[in-house]
Amino acid sequence: MSGQATYADWIAVDWGTTHLRAWAIGPDGAIRAEAQSTKGMGGLARDGFEAALLDLVQDWLGAGPTPILACGMVGAKQGWQEAPYVPVPAKPATLAMMRATAPKDRRLDLWIVPGLSQARPADVMRGEETQIAGFLAREAGFDGVLCLPGTHTKWVHISAGEVVSFQTCMTGEMFDLLSQHSVLRHSVAAASLDQAAFAEAVSETLSRPERLAQRLFSIRADATLNGTAADVARARLSGALIGAELAATRPYWLGQDVVVAAAPALADLYARALMAQGASVRPMDAAPLTLAGLARLRMTMKDPSLP
């Protein structure tokens, strides 16, 4: 890809701990090209970011500066250039957005989206604020709770276009560590989850959250003694951890309208767990939200009067 045909009006960048994705956006707002690499923040020294970005986007650059809007860990303290957290309540992504002075290549007119912070209970997000902006670009009047499951699930209370409060649970990371690296790994090695066992484990953990520490090893003991099928054991682990998350986030979903945005299978899992508790839930595919959020920010840069 080279030549004038791919010059971008602006470039959207989603730069997480383990991945880097970029989109070339044309003047009409359409995606003209996209590219990705595994050069996430976690594997880069400070002086490695610029080359990692140029690897993906240089064919999209003209002679002059091209606006680049980047969200995620690129703005962390250990990132390319720190974009300090904006405390809630706040709009999910705003012109607090920082023009970065980091790039040496003057064609890179880099803007970094700041994360959000909360003083009590202490919490932070970086990257999800852009997903939230993308969600609000579609549903401007939303008043309720947006749940963004993933490595670190974010529960976000949104009202009047602002993030009022949020809460993070490490459920996805715990599941990965326990299912891949703990004594449970052999017992839960399955590609799918038994739905009945999942529902039962969520319900048991929600009703007796104080037993979580016992429940986990039981999964292995039961597999050892009774030959539990791996898809049942995996469902019990997932259900115990998601049940513990729902126990900790009850004020976020009890009696609330909840939208769960994630990869479809994961959104479905959370939606099922929540619906079993009588919550009002709508699952949504999270894939387009980051780009939608960055596009919304680009519009706001051009026209600050937009809400």
Added chain:
Amino acid sequence: MSGQATYADWIAVDWGTTHLRAWAIGPDGAIRAEAQSTKGMGGLARDGFEAALLDLVQDWLGAGPTPILACGMVGAKQGWQEAPYVPVPAKPATLAMMRATAPKDRRLDLWIVPGLSQARPADVMRGEETQIAGFLAREAGFDGVLCLPGTHTKWVHISAGEVVSFQTCMTGEMFDLLSQHSVLRHSVAAASLDQAAFAEAVSETLSRPERLAQRLFSIRADATLNGTAADVARARLSGALIGAELAATRPYWLGQDVVVAAAPALADLYARALMAQGASVRPMDAAPLTLAGLARLRMTMKDPSLP
């Protein structure tokens, strides 16, 4: 070490997932030699066990068979030869002990200590039953709860010389995974624990166990926003996980006499957490218990009338 001077009357073997330890015991019961390697069950194929053992003990063998008493994962399904679990209630280690037919070298008269199992709630132990036997060799009349913290903590209700019931918590493994491999690892990188923060975290988690899933990420958020000292953050992680364990094991320690046997620093940590809850606790160094248990079994082999 070779020659008649080190011939063993019998050999004690502690063979776990990651380690192998052996002791040559003389006719007077004294340790005449000891050796260890990292050839634990986890890294051995079935045909690798005999060579791993001979590496350590061959200089201790005479021409005839030498009794070898081995406990731990060597008797697991994936071990050298399976020694099936004995269901509780049961004496912690008994002549259910199995004479192994596995060794090809006839000088190895191998006996494997079976683990214990519990049907409801499903639970298993392998190795700890020998520590319990060692503990009961010292305190024959003990009636109460023995807590064996470690990678997998065992809570063991003992009465009339028998294990009545037990419960396993994966607290040590969770702590290792979260402190070394999760997003918390940078925040908790300290060599010590702040005692006040530990006590507070135990108490908070015990009183609100349903909030555990939220508490964990808070440790990182607080470190990011407020620069929490690493020994405080590490104490909060440890306290949250041990608090969750105490919440799940309350019937085991509430109003019970509890002996906590572990490496001294760990025993002390658990003892402090339990005493803050008003439990009656005695810490103990667990290091000698496995060998004491194997020695007790050796005596019982010679004189089955022993209790």
